[in-house]
Amino acid sequence: MVTKPAPHRTTATGSGAENNQPRPILLIEDTPSLQMVYRSVLASAGHRVTVAGTAAEGLARFVDTRPQVVLLDLVLPDRDGLDLMQDMLRLRPETNVIVITANGSINKAVEAMRAGAHEFLVKPFDEQRFLSAVENARGASANRGIPRAAAPSPGRAQGSAFLGSSEAMARIQAKIRSAARSMATVFITGESGTGKELCALAVHDNSPRATGPFIALNCGAIPQDLLESEVFGHVKGSFTGAISDKPGAAAAADGGTLFLDEICEMAPALQTKLLRFLQTSTVQPVGATRPRKVNVRIVCATNRDPLDAVRRGHFREDLYYRLYVVPIHMPPLRDRGEDVIEIAEAALARFAAEEGRLFDGLEPGVRALFRRHSWPGNVRQVLNVIRNVVVLNEGGPVTLDMLPDDLADQQGFVAPSAAVSPAPSDDLALEGLLGRTLAEIEQLVIEATIARHGGSVPKAARVLDVSPSTLYRKIEGWGRT
Known part of the structure; x- marks a missing residue:
């Protein structure tokens, strides 16, 4: 995940706190693991967070804390999230609600937007997208005169x-x-x-x-x-x-x-x-x-x-x-020389501090691999790799066997069995499509492209030269037929 640098915020305690800093974000999510992840990301970016696991608990905390931003999973165990959102907006119409939904429920998110949601996030989403949505919601609230923290100082974005x-x-x-x-x-x-x-x-x-x-x-x-x-x-x-x-x-x-x-x-x-x-x-x-x-x-x-x-x-x-x-x-990371090492080492120090672990830098073999790797995901991919290393290992120097298994695959290595397998001819590929409708062929190509890129819709969208939202809508449409 990519972490956007934390905004400068003041911390107030005591009775005057609400006048000096924004109210906490209300997170309504019933899955404990996701609660922990979302809360950690928000806390790392300087946000205060109040968490609820059910619609009933969420509505109670909404009334108590009067949040300006609510993160709401639309699938809750005791009530439909869309109904809960409408109740919250009736109580406080100025609230900005960010709804969270899975790939197969985009139509539900669209319905929520029409009902007054500020924005929606489709799982899985990266950290930068998540934090941007929250900052946008805060900015929109501030424009309506709702108190928020002082503006960050110049240079904040040097991440x-x-x-x-x-x-x-x-x-x-x-x-x-x-x-x-x-x-x-x-x-x-x-x-x-x-x-x-x-x-x-x-x-x-x-x-x-x-x-x-x-x-x-x-x-x-x-x-x-x-x-x-x-x-x-x-x-x-x-x-x-x-x-x-x-x-x-x-x-x-x-x-x-x-x-x-x-x-x-x-x-x-x-x-x-x-x-x-x-x-x-x-x-x-x-x-x-x-x-x-x-x-x-x-x-x-x-x-x-x-x-x-x-x-x-x-x-x-x-x-x-x-x-x-x-x-x-913005140049790709492969054209930035030794920058990849500086970025990786800075990320290692930051993530290790967040997780309470001690790492001793990158071993020479890891440095060599990082230098020759093409990094198709650029800085975001480097951060994902380092985050994976920190989460799954206790500490010490970062060695090659600590790196994610797919790093070698992305480097361009081909398994021996794949190297000797003959590729199908164009005629054979065409034969498999003859007799199908154009819509069926489109679905086959999209599904195959997504599968080839490890299930990543954004990567498939880049290959197919369309926006990710176009593919999500098509997938949603197939689910309804």
Whole structure:
């Protein structure tokens, strides 16, 4: 998992605490192991957390603690999570609820969004996505005047992706410092796991807007029919399930920075509205009769080639030129030389401290493997490997036999049996598809691609050149037939 650096927060005790720091996040999750994981991640990022294992306990704690953010699993042992969410929003409509659901229940999450949820997370999700959702929810609450912690100081975003003394990263740092001082739109490109959101945070934190909100929105993780509401907001009663006003990410970022991740996944109709927003600096929530003026800086990112998306007709050319003012390309880890060793050692020290264990660095064989490995998952993959080592071992020097089993496979090694097996010819492969419908062929190809990439939908989506949300919707559709 990728850990976003912890925001600076003040800790208050005594009767005045609620006035000086945000109220604790309420986590409603019935699985003890997931409770522990979510709570640990949130605590490491500086959040206070209150935990409940049932709907009844969750509602009681909601009334007692009056949280501004609720993390809610939709599947609970004593009650439907969606019904619980509606009760909480009736009591406190300003609460931001992040619903958590499994792959097979995305339609339930969409229903929750229509009923007033702030955002949803589909299991499995990585640590960075999880923490971003929580920070976005806090930012939206702050925009409505709900107390939150003081803004972080410049430099907060210098996390794992920015460790390293390579020439490539020195150039990135210099470009961030120059771009941050202006109001120009920044367009960040790079492979998955290279730290694009951390780069966006660095631009924000080194800018005159550092004391304002930083609102991140993943355009590829939200269903297209809900994306307009997420960006521009909606008013109560504007559609079925809109039980309260929702400001939207653009309004929540007023006075700060709006980060649009996976910008190339945005639907064409919404691209038109985004272009109008950039030209007029006004937002009009769904169902509203009048627009409102906002002061927002736009930073966007994609792991695709944006110009290729324009050529394919997936991305508006005029929007591309409007956004592509200051390009920053986050280099893949394989092009950063010794940075991988610095990142791994820093992660080892941090994770060991979190787990209360003592490690003595990386053995020479591990260092050599890390240097020659291609790291297709970039910094995120390095952190996952080190986290695995720390969790599953007691300490001492990190040796080759401590590394995850699949690291050698990702390195490109092929098992002898696979090396001598003849690959099927194109004719044989085609023969297996003849007689099937186009929909059946699509399902076969998607399922085979997901299986080939160890069940990872995001990896399969990159290979198939579609967004992960597209694959999740297709999988959900197959489950209903």
